[in-house]
Amino acid sequence: MPGPFETLRISEILAVILDGLQDDKKSLYYMSCCCRAFTDPALDILWRSMHSFAPFISLIPQSASLVNDARTCDCDLLKYRCNSLDDWKTFNKYAARVWSLRIGDHNNDCADLMKNRDCYMRLTVIRGQDGFHPFPKLRSLAYILSGPISTQAKPFPPSLRSLTLVCHNTLDCDPIELALDRAVTEAPHLEELRITGLMRTMRVLHSTPQLQFGHIGSVDLSKAYIRAPELAALCTLLSQAPISDLKIHLQDRLNMDWQAIPPMFPALKQLDVRGSMFSVMLFLLRLAATNLHTLVFQPDGQPSGVTTLFDYLMPIIIEKLGKSLKSFDLHINEPRPYAQDSDLIKSILRGLQPLVEAGLQSLRLFLQLDPTIPVQFSQEVQSMLEPCAWPSLKHFHFTTKAIALE
Template structure:
């Protein structure tokens, strides 16, 4: 009996990869394709392992002596300090899969492997990494690949942290992954050690998101070490305004064009005050928690008009449903009146979004309209 020849399409790698990418969400089918024939093996495995949600699939692939640490839970400092890294040939299977990974969500296991194998980057072609810092990083380790473009760092999930592990992790990113473009910093510690790190060289960093429950000391430290990065987009969740003053003397985010703030208006006003950007085009302020008064909003709006009335093109202002102990619609009316008084100064404003809590029996007057001469460049109004 004559043996059937393989279809010519199976000799075209681009077609095989296109089929595999089409099945990216169907892990079981990709696994079957990888096992069914040699032609499909490489593209199917590449897509199957391109995005990994945890480090767990790599544990069975570790060298026997390293896997033994996991089996017995031996992660203490003494054991790791005395542990000898296995030779490179024992990492061959692990590396054959790790080099396929482009997106990884990881934690302490990844950090431990990076510490054991300090001279090698475990995932050399990684593009996106989400990492929770369960412990301080090993300074000698190479946790971050130079191919990395997107990074989310989460601090330890407990209330108080006695070291500056978040800042030190960012310093390692600057050292090992200088081409990173997006950085998301998330932390759950209410108090953290101050860092003496200087401004770091992030020549390609464009977008930063800082979402956390921490005090101003960590925020000031982060702003300081990122102060020389050409960040154009920033999203930040501000802690309540402290009694002490903001003490950063270096320019903060001079290239910023888009800013999203979650926090009360007093904190937002202090943050905007210390921005050195002269070309802010998009501003969004969402009052999430904490007290607020009409005077707080008046100062905030006045500052925004003073600094960015000639450049601002999009403005969004959202008040919490219960920003004050008083009736929320009283504050809404006051904010609206203050904004109307400043509106003619925003000569380039094209998009305006106002979300103000109010009582259905109380009419907020006057209502804004696009046709009003108060809004010379307005094209989109959401009220």
């Protein structure tokens, strides 16, 4: 019968143990040091997900020290020739293990973030001359979009499947169209796109999309500050991509020509939208999806405005999505005085009845209330909040969420 140590030599068992330690960097390090048989498997897990580029700076060979020099230009980088691949042996040993990389950590200041980004970009220029990307197995990248992307750099490896663009809106920052053009050219098999922060655009709409994301299925714009020009550009560029899952936050007063945008997102199946009721209505009117089955909606603004515009929004949802929509989550995030809660909920539930009659199967309603005010619903509303009041629904859920007082 094998002893405990011999049991750990079974690769399948060791892999399960190491996977359980993937968030415990210290234990993984100790595992890599205690036994040669554990070294490579433990290091693979330890370096698989990197939250900063900083650890790789010390691994760059002395012969390529110009990578760390802010004064280095593309011409200087292109003159560099590696005399021996042995110089890069240590760097390659660890870089080849990385699947997920964030260029900068949340704890870094802006200067460190920019230094790491520039160093990463220069590194792709140098290693690109050798015919491969410095991180050949990279599948997920969080890239800081601040300043122009060098024409010689290859920041997005072909292996990439998930890309997060962290936008820092600076005067010399590349427009979002150019960044996406680089991404689709260099990483044609991209499946997930996430954009955060305030981006720039060229503010020029094209009659036909210029980009062809053939595999992208998920787009998250929920943490991006999207003004009207950027929204118009993104919707035009991504309108024909096979996106099935979209999260987006729409700002109020989006003054734009919606008719100039092609019918959007025909392959969409799940939509999580947050924003002003008016902007959401305009967005839904341009939606081309015919098989959207899940809608999550969090309207901005006071509930008094929500109830007023709800009468206008529901007919649009029923007309555009009534035949396909099976699940609807509605979040009302602003508190109201307790005396008006019953009227608010009754108005919302009555507005939802036509959607339920159209074939909805799951309805989840979230109402945020002030915890200092007692909640007292009328008997009529209480009966409407019982699952038995919705016999055609397979799932009905209602809950109140208390706001956190400052």
